[in-house]
Amino acid sequence: MKRLRIGVMLTVAMLIVYFGFILLVAFNKKGLGTLLTDGLSLGILLGVLVILATWALTWFYVAWANRVYEPEISRLKR
Numbered sequence: 001m002k003r004l005r006i007g008v009m010l011t012v013a014m015l016i017v018y019f020g021f022i023l024l025v026a027f028n029k030k031g032l033g034t035l036l037t038d039g040l041s042l043g044i045l046l047g048v049l050v051i052l053a054t055w056a057l058t059w060f061y062v063a064w065a066n067r068v069y070e071p072e073i074s075r076l077k078r
Contacts, residue, residue, distance in 0.1 A: 003069055010057050017053045021046055 024032055024046065032043030 003065075006061065006064055010061055014054065014057055017050055021050050 025043070032041065032046065034042045036042060036045060
C-alpha cells in the first residue's frame with residue numbers, strides 16, 4: 001500500500017509539471033519567448049526544469065525504495 005501511495009503521488013506530481021509546461025506552451029507562447037539573458041528564453045529554462053524535475057522525482061523514488069521498500073521485501077522473504 002505504501003508503494004502504491006508513493007507511486008500515485010509521484011505520478012500526479014510529474015503530470016502536473018509536464019502538463020503545466022505543455023499548457024504554457026499552448027496558451028502562453030509569447031511569455032515563454034521572453035528572453036532572460038542573451039540566448040536563454042523562459043521556455044528553454046522551464047523545459048530544462050521539467051527534465052530536472054523528472055530526475056529529482058526518480059531519485060526520490062529510488063531513495064525511498066532503497067530505504068523503506070527493499071528492507072520490507074527482504075524481511076518478508078525470510
